[in-house]
Amino acid sequence: MRRSSLPPLYFVIPAFLVAAGMLLPVAYLLLRTADAGWETVWRLVWRERTARVLLNTLALAAAVSGASVVLGVPLAWLTTRTDLPGRRFWAVVSVLPLAIPSLVGAFTFVSAWAQGGLVHQLLRQAAGVARMPDLYGFPGAWLVLTLLSYPYVVLPVRGALLGMDPGQEEAARSLGHGTWSVLWRVTLPQLRPAIASGALLVALYTLSDFSAVSLLQFESFTQAIYVQYQATFNRSYAAVLSLILVALTLGLLALEAVARGRGRYYKVSAGTARRQAAVPLGRWKWPAVAFCAFMGLVSVAVPVAVNGYWLVRGLVAGMGVQLDWQALVNSVYASFLAALACVLCALPVAILAVRWPGPVSALIERAGYVGYALPGIVVALSLVFFGVNFARALYQTLALLVFAYVVLFLPQALGAIRASLLQVSPNVENAARSLGLSPWRVAWTVTLPLVRPGLASGAALVFLTAMKELPATLLLSPLGFRTLTTRIWSAVSEAYYIQAAAPALLLILASAISVALLLAGERRSA
Amino acid sequence: MLRTRSARSARTAALLASLTLVALLGLQGLAFAQEIVVYSGRSEALVAPVFERFTQATGIRVVARYGDTAQLAAAILEEGQRSPADLFFAQDAGALGALAAAGRLEVLPSHVLDRVDPRLRSPEGLWVGITARARVIAYNTELVPAEALPQSIWDLLDPRWRGQIGWAPTNGSFQAFVTALRVLEGDDRAEEWLRGMLANQPRSYANNRAIVDAVGRGEILLGLVNHYYLFQLLAQYGEDFPARNHHTRGDAGAIVNVAGVGILDSSRNKEAALRLIEFLLSPETQQYFTNENAEYPVLLGSQVQTNPLLVPLDEIATPEIDLSDLADLEGTLDLLQRTGVL
Numbered sequence: 001m002r003r004s005s006l007p008p009l010y011f012v013i014p015a016f017l018v019a020a021g022m023l024l025p026v027a028y029l030l031l032r033t034a035d036a037g038w039e040t041v042w043r044l045v046w047r048e049r050t051a052r053v054l055l056n057t058l059a060l061a062a063a064v065s066g067a068s069v070v071l072g073v074p075l076a077w078l079t080t081r082t083d084l085p086g087r088r089f090w091a092v093v094s095v096l097p098l099a100i101p102s103l104v105g106a107f108t109f110v111s112a113w114a115q116g117g118l119v120h121q122l123l124r125q126a127a128g129v130a131r132m133p134d135l136y137g138f139p140g141a142w143l144v145l146t147l148l149s150y151p152y153v154v155l156p157v158r159g160a161l162l163g164m165d166p167g168q169e170e171a172a173r174s175l176g177h178g179t180w181s182v183l184w185r186v187t188l189p190q191l192r193p194a195i196a197s198g199a200l201l202v203a204l205y206t207l208s209d210f211s212a213v214s215l216l217q218f219e220s221f222t223q224a225i226y227v228q229y230q231a232t233f234n235r236s237y238a239a240v241l242s243l244i245l246v247a248l249t250l251g252l253l254a255l256e257a258v259a260r261g262r263g264r265y266y267k268v269s270a271g272t273a274r275r276q277a278a279v280p281l282g283r284w285k286w287p288a289v290a291f292c293a294f295m296g297l298v299s300v301a302v303p304v305a306v307n308g309y310w311l312v313r314g315l316v317a318g319m320g321v322q323l324d325w326q327a328l329v330n331s332v333y334a335s336f337l338a339a340l341a342c343v344l345c346a347l348p349v350a351i352l353a354v355r356w357p358g359p360v361s362a363l364i365e366r367a368g369y370v371g372y373a374l375p376g377i378v379v380a381l382s383l384v385f386f387g388v389n390f391a392r393a394l395y396q397t398l399a400l401l402v403f404a405y406v407v408l409f410l411p412q413a414l415g416a417i418r419a420s421l422l423q424v425s426p427n428v429e430n431a432a433r434s435l436g437l438s439p440w441r442v443a444w445t446v447t448l449p450l451v452r453p454g455l456a457s458g459a460a461l462v463f464l465t466a467m468k469e470l471p472a473t474l475l476l477s478p479l480g481f482r483t484l485t486t487r488i489w490s491a492v493s494e495a496y497y498i499q500a501a502a503p504a505l506l507l508i509l510a511s512a513i514s515v516a517l518l519l520a521g522e523r524r525s526a
Numbered sequence: 527m528l529r530t531r532s533a534r535s536a537r538t539a540a541l542l543a544s545l546t547l548v549a550l551l552g553l554q555g556l557a558f559a560q561e562i563v564v565y566s567g568r569s570e571a572l573v574a575p576v577f578e579r580f581t582q583a584t585g586i587r588v589v590a591r592y593g594d595t596a597q598l599a600a601a602i603l604e605e606g607q608r609s610p611a612d613l614f615f616a617q618d619a620g621a622l623g624a625l626a627a628a629g630r631l632e633v634l635p636s637h638v639l640d641r642v643d644p645r646l647r648s649p650e651g652l653w654v655g656i657t658a659r660a661r662v663i664a665y666n667t668e669l670v671p672a673e674a675l676p677q678s679i680w681d682l683l684d685p686r687w688r689g690q691i692g693w694a695p696t697n698g699s700f701q702a703f704v705t706a707l708r709v710l711e712g713d714d715r716a717e718e719w720l721r722g723m724l725a726n727q728p729r730s731y732a733n734n735r736a737i738v739d740a741v742g743r744g745e746i747l748l749g750l751v752n753h754y755y756l757f758q759l760l761a762q763y764g765e766d767f768p769a770r771n772h773h774t775r776g777d778a779g780a781i782v783n784v785a786g787v788g789i790l791d792s793s794r795n796k797e798a799a800l801r802l803i804e805f806l807l808s809p810e811t812q813q814y815f816t817n818e819n820a821e822y823p824v825l826l827g828s829q830v831q832t833n834p835l836l837v838p839l840d841e842i843a844t845p846e847i848d849l850s851d852l853a854d855l856e857g858t859l860d861l862l863q864r865t866g867v868l
Contacts (some may be wrong), residue, residue, distance in 0.1 A: 116743025214732035233624035474593035495758040
């Protein structure tokens with residue numbers, strides 16, 4: 001692992017540039033905080049309420065990540081390693097909640113499950129149920145955010161399971177360990193970095209989310225930030241609160257570094273890894289199918305059904321369905337560019353962090369996570385500021401929008417590529433080096449093909465998340481540029497539910513197709 | 527020999543590329559000569575048809591950025607003098623007030639201002655209301671008998687409504703209502719009302735839409751909202767949607783607020799932007815807004831027929847208050863945070 005040489009400049013310079021770009025929002029926040037004056041800063045920071053809301057938010061983030069791991073790891077395992085009937089279908093379903101914007105997830109959750117909602121109407125007619133349980137506050141926010149974000153665990157764990165050398169498991173089995181014992185003592189420990197990076201993404205998503213928590217009446221820290229913009233238009237106060245969020249993120253990153261562990265995740269022995277054999281589920285087959293089906297039902301089928309309900313209502317009422325193809329094309333195009341840009345930016349950072357671990361590369365890697373935990377509006381405003389003042393020609397162009405997506409979503413690509421890279425033995429690269437290839441050639445011809453699963457899942461995560469991005473798209477996109485998500489948002493916020501249904505269904509469909517394509521590719525490269 | 531040729535062709539290519547670029551930029555400049563940029567906190571579905579008709583009438587193209595009112599205002603403040611926006615169309619007067627306070631709005635000419643009810647525009651003439659909305663109490667018609675409806679906002683403190691009222695404390699329109707309460711009855715009374723409400727355990731919704739929806743579902747009995755969301759939901763759910771609006775009389779619960787526009791000081795198309803404002807204030811457009819979105823027209827005189835679904839503005843006992851009295855947002859936020867509402 002240790003190398004005598006320093007990392008070559010063509011990894012270091014791009015990585016530094018990426019890190020600098022990622023830190024732009026922080027620079028902006030410091031600037032605005034300076035405007036506020038120290039007195040205000042202290043007053044805001046040392047309010048009892050600030051501390052309480054912060055703790056609530058942390059508790060929510062912990063609960064959502066915990067639940068996502070508990071649900072996501074079995075889903076990933078069932079859909080990669082077992083003889084689960086309809087494995088590929090369930091694999092797509094287990095990733096699909098990523099396509100659902102939190103606004104849509106929360107809105108449909110309330111429409112379906114709240115008092116007097118669609119489910120309650122059915123239950124009232126069928127069984128005379130008078131009251132539904134109260135879903136608002138912590139339980140509702142916990143449920144909705146878990147249902148929206150457990151795929152952040154599923155995807156990296158899938159990647160790790162597929163990239164894992166089955167040799168160790170086979171060795172354990174030959175030493176007399178049964179299926180469960182192998183799973184607990186060999187497979188799971190090897191999944192640690194993947195689980196940690198997925199859980200981190202979930203936790204940071206929870207910290208930055210606004211739509212879901214506000215619709216579910218959970219007082220989270222982002223709400224405090226939004227209130228400052230909304231009520232007093234005071235960007236300085238909002239900046240102070242956002243900086244607290246940045247500090248929190250750094251804390252979580254330190255935690256993840258511990259959870260990730262220092263183990264070795266690649267194989268050192270010679271020889272080609274065998275194809276992994278599917279674990280027979282036996283009598284657990286149908287309970288496993290039921291579990292996958294239940295998760296798909298509550299996380300994907302409910303939002304689809306609620307939107308379908310509105311679509312049908314609209315059709316019955318004689319309103320024509322307008323499919324906005326331009327919005328679809330814009331969504332797919334911008335998200336595709338975002339995925340590409342994120343992977344390109346994440347690669348040098350991930351290579352540096354994994355192959356040349358040290359304080360500097362760790363700092364560079366951490367810098368990439370800052371934008372992800374900030375509410376979208378904060379990142380958007382920081383890029384409004386820098387764009388208009390220092391990159392006027394790029395302001396409100398697709399280029400700046402894609403850059404905003406990179407600042408917001410880089411960690412998704414970074415985590416996936418990192419986890420993949422950990423499974424590639426540096427010995428392979430060293431062998432290539434000893435045969436006379438330059439580090440550059442090694443990266444292109446040896447490392448890159450080996451981390452393809454990581455590149456693919458990273459790109460997929462970014463693509464799906466960018467498809468549903470709202471605040472930065474609203475502020476930074478070229479004038480007149482509309483996406484499916486901006487359409488949904490503008491319709492739902494004005495209570496045009498019927499008009500929101502078609503773009504929402506289109507968004508989920510387009511994402512489902514891309515997930516299916518991606519998983520097909522994953523199989524080929526694994 | 528080979529090298530020079532390739533160098534020459536590279537130079538030719540570069541020249542061609544830059545010529546194309548210049549041509550494209552020039553074309554762009556020509557095509558967009560008559561164009562204004564609107565930052566709109568009002569939704570595309572509502573205002574885009576109006577912009578189209580304006581373009582047909584004047585030949586001036588309107589390019590809009592749609593978004594959340596507060597976030598667009600923050601963006602304009604961030605953009606400073608380099609803002610591409612000519613006109614800001616805000617969902618509430620608070621956002622316009624914030625831009626006015628930052629010195630970012632241009633004074634509008636009196637021939638425009640004079641058309642509008644003086645209560646519904648900035649006294650300095652920095653912004654003007656385009657449509658008006660009333661604060662109301664939405665109630666569930668199946669669960670609340672008409673005689674039980676609160677006659678004033680103080681009746682909401684009655685324990686019978688415990689856990690049954692929805693409000694949206696993060697919302698600009700709610701905060702304008704609290705500011706009105708402070709102006710009308712004083713800070714102490716406002717605080718008393720807020721604390722009394724908190725004792726009654728209201729539910730904090732994300733926005734007005736969610737409140738009216740919850741009232742219709744029977745999740746809550748009453749909701750403090752703007753009047754027009756109900757009509758949107760009636761159009762979606764049908765007439766049997768069990769919610770209606772109720773007006774209190776003469777108190778802060780009956781204030782009228784506006785969605786309005788202002789021209790940015792940084793605009794280089796002020797003439798064209800002004801023409802758009804004139805168009806928005808034309809009787810035809812005013813009629814469109816009241817018909818389509820069930821809002822109140824703002825014009826003086828009776829050139830526009832208020833949507834027949836609405837209680838006419840002069841029949842609502844609105845308190846004696848100007849929108850410009852509602853500028854102290856910071857004081858209201860302070861109060862909301864001190865009492866623990868926010």
